[in-house]
Amino acid sequence: MTMEEERFHADPAKGPTLRIRDLVVEFPKRSGPVRVVDRVSLDVWPGEIVGVIGESGSGKTMTALSTLRMLPKRASVAGSIELGARPLLSLPAAAMRRLRGDRLAFIPQDAMRALNPTMRIRRQVGEPFVLHRRMGVREAIRRAAGLLRQVHVRDPDQRIHDYPHGFSGGMQQRAMIAMGLALEPELLIADEPTTALDVTVQAQVLRLLKEIRARKGTSILFITHDLGVVAELCDWVYVMYRGRIVEEGSVERIFTAPRDAYTRTLLAATPTLFAPARPEGLA
Numbered sequence: 001m002t003m004e005e006e007r008f009h010a011d012p013a014k015g016p017t018l019r020i021r022d023l024v025v026e027f028p029k030r031s032g033p034v035r036v037v038d039r040v041s042l043d044v045w046p047g048e049i050v051g052v053i054g055e056s057g058s059g060k061t062m063t064a065l066s067t068l069r070m071l072p073k074r075a076s077v078a079g080s081i082e083l084g085a086r087p088l089l090s091l092p093a094a095a096m097r098r099l100r101g102d103r104l105a106f107i108p109q110d111a112m113r114a115l116n117p118t119m120r121i122r123r124q125v126g127e128p129f130v131l132h133r134r135m136g137v138r139e140a141i142r143r144a145a146g147l148l149r150q151v152h153v154r155d156p157d158q159r160i161h162d163y164p165h166g167f168s169g170g171m172q173q174r175a176m177i178a179m180g181l182a183l184e185p186e187l188l189i190a191d192e193p194t195t196a197l198d199v200t201v202q203a204q205v206l207r208l209l210k211e212i213r214a215r216k217g218t219s220i221l222f223i224t225h226d227l228g229v230v231a232e233l234c235d236w237v238y239v240m241y242r243g244r245i246v247e248e249g250s251v252e253r254i255f256t257a258p259r260d261a262y263t264r265t266l267l268a269a270t271p272t273l274f275a276p277a278r279p280e281g282l283a
């Protein structure tokens with residue numbers, strides 16, 4: 001690491017929120033195991049927004065799912081993943097379930113599919129309070145409406161009673177974020193949460209994530225193949241290629257002085273990012 005590339009959020013006194021070391025994920029094949037994540041190590045420090053970028057199939061989602069312990073059953077996993085001091089890979093399943101949706105939140109790509117269409121928003125957004133905090137239903141709904149307000153859903157006291165189909169795509173995604181944030185997690189993992197959204201709504205979601213980080217100090221691991229999103233949102237980036245991390249660095253350094261050949265290819269494929277006067281919000 002060079003002097004001009006200081007990792008602003010890295011505070012050795014506190015330690016990282018998420019610490020992944022030598023993560024290996026393999027799938028069995030008749031011809032032998034196929035390694036889709038190859039000795040990945042990465043950190044997310046408190047209050048830091050970390051991007052993982054790489055082409056389709058590079059292992060980004062498998063890295064996220066390892067952290068959530070939601071890998072396909074066939075997959076084998078090795079290495080270590082710590083959330084605070086908790087060793088996630090060796091945690092009993094019940095403890096892991098308690099952690100998910102509480103200390104550890106996940107925002108999937110497709111909110112439309114992640115929300116249950118037969119269940120009102122109030123029940124889905126309020127559920128973490130009931131399940132993890134043993135709150136009464138009325139109080140949970142009140143809190144859920146408060147969350148909708150925080151993610152800028154208008155008339156939350158009315159909208160909380162809607163079914164998901166009454167929400168636009170952007171509102172559904174923000175409802176998912178609200179659900180993830182209900183219990184103020186230490187870490188939010190977002191896997192391509194904006195790819196299904198149009199550019200304006202995407203910008204709103206990114207703004208919202210930054211706002212949440214500023215307000216609550218949430219650490220965020222953000223997976224994307226969109227360099228523009230990384231430039232807009234992240235403090236630190238890991239570049240993945242074929243299951244490996246080929247480069248890491250501050251967003252500024254990666255964009256101005258990429259060291260790895262694959263990173264340079266990625267950047268070359270998005271020439272607008274080099275334009276000196278990129279208009280605001282056009283990331």
Ligand SMILES: Nc1ncnc2c1ncn2[C@@H]1O[C@H](COP(=O)(O)OP(=O)(O)OP(=O)(O)O)[C@@H](O)[C@H]1O
Pocket residue numbers: 027036054055056057058059060061062063072225
């Ligand atoms: N259930 C599975 N069985 C076998 N191989 C799998 C399975 N799921 C994923 N893979 C393989 O693991 C590799 C990594 O996949 P992963 O989903 O992590 O990529 P990604 O970087 O998230 O890509 P994308 O940008 O398309 O989401 C891919 O080559 C994929 O084909």
Ligand code: NI
Pocket residue numbers: 060061062191
């Ligand atoms: Ni993926």
